[in-house]
Amino acid sequence: MTTDDHHAHSFRPRSPAGCTSLDADDPGRRENDRPLHREPHRATGRKTKVLRRLAVTPTSPAMVMAAQLVVGLIQVMVGVSAAFGVAVLFFDAGFPVDVFTAVMVLSACCVAMYALGMIVASxxxxxxxxxxxxxxxFFAMAALGGMFGPMENLPEQVAAIGSWLPFGAAVEAFQSAWIxxxxxxxxxxxxxxxxxxxxxxxSAFFRWD
Structure with missing residues (x-):
């Protein structure tokens, strides 16, 4: 190998992300170099090997699910607060008669829907x-729970099923708390x-990879 060849090999061009040209040609290597903070969902976390990395730490499945739940609840609360603020300012929406119960229903609904999401992610x-x-x-439960029209317009048996599903139960609970x-x-x-x-x-189906 000549001196010029040696210098050309030593100073191999790097990509903007800091990887060599060989790294850019190796999808597996790029996959393992992805930062952990990009991955909020467990299904994607398994694909990007984030959960496999967490598996070698003291982190337990319960801690992973609890952390995701807290982040999800914060996002929901911020979104709901913003939407309700717009409704009050521009559409003269009123506050619920029983504010405490309404907040409890919202929290219970978020946790229940997130629990269903954890099943899917697992x-x-x-x-x-x-x-x-x-x-x-989600749209199946929403259709049975009154998202596209009052549940009273549905057949009796279908409405009964919808009221026991978490979406329909939350809608009924919100209506009660509001009045x-x-x-x-x-x-x-x-x-x-x-x-x-x-x-x-x-928890039963949780897997790191």
Missing amino acids: VAPTPNAAAAIGLIA GETVRWENWASLGATTVLGVGVA
Whole structure:
């Protein structure tokens, strides 16, 4: 090898991300160099090997799920607060009669829906599959729970099923809290059972890779 060849090999050009040209040709190497903070979802975390890295630390599955839940709740609260602020300022929306119960219903709904999302993230093989399954499940529950029209317009049996699903239970509970009525125990039971089921299934099927 000549002196010029040696210098050319030693000063191999680097990509903007700081990788050599060989790194740019190696998808596996680029995959392992991705920063951890880019990955908030467990389905994507398995694909990018983030969870495999966490597996060699003292982090437990419960800690991972709890951290994601806290971040998700913060995002929801910020979004709901902004939306409600717009509704109050521009559409003369009123506050719920029972504010405390309304906040409790919102929190229970968020936790229950997130628990369902953890089930999907635990069993879905890829991020795209997780997104597809999650969207289908959400819109199915929303259709039965009154998102596209009052549940009273649905057949009686279908409306009964929708009221026991977490979306429909949350809608009914919100309506009760907003007008100052007592939230039915069935609504609380639905949201609580969904949370317990979601956490249990997600913990059972949790995998690092």
